[in-house]
Amino acid sequence: MRGSRLSAPLAALVAAGWLAGAPAWAQEQAELDRLRGDWHRCVRQHFSGQPLSIERRAAERAALAACKAQEDAYVAAELTARTVAADSTPKRGLTTRALAWISSAAASVVDPVASWFGR
Numbered sequence: 001m002r003g004s005r006l007s008a009p010l011a012a013l014v015a016a017g018w019l020a021g022a023p024a025w026a027q028e029q030a031e032l033d034r035l036r037g038d039w040h041r042c043v044r045q046h047f048s049g050q051p052l053s054i055e056r057r058a059a060e061r062a063a064l065a066a067c068k069a070q071e072d073a074y075v076a077a078e079l080t081a082r083t084v085a086a087d088s089t090p091k092r093g094l095t096t097r098a099l100a101w102i103s104s105a106a107a108s109v110v111d112p113v114a115s116w117f118g119r
Helices: 002-048 056-066 068-088 094-118
Strands: none
Touching (some): 002 068
16 A cells, blocks of 8 residues: 555656656747748748749759758757757766676677587
């Protein structure tokens, strides 16, 4: 009985922590979606407004050139979001990486020897 009492407050704490971070992430994602949508609408509008006599590649280049400001804003926001996400991930220390390398090297030696003795 006691274990079930402790799990409800713990679950509430986890949910509260998750919900506290969710609005910021959702707002960033909504902003990226808006910028991407603005850029796509601009490209479609300028591409469809090209005369039919223009070659397709030329029309595509002209549409992309006309929407360079929207593209730059979207790319800058996307790169900023990725940089922030990369900075928030925990970094592995030198000791952790060394131990991972040692265990990998040991496995590459132990596995063949163990299979040899298994024969």
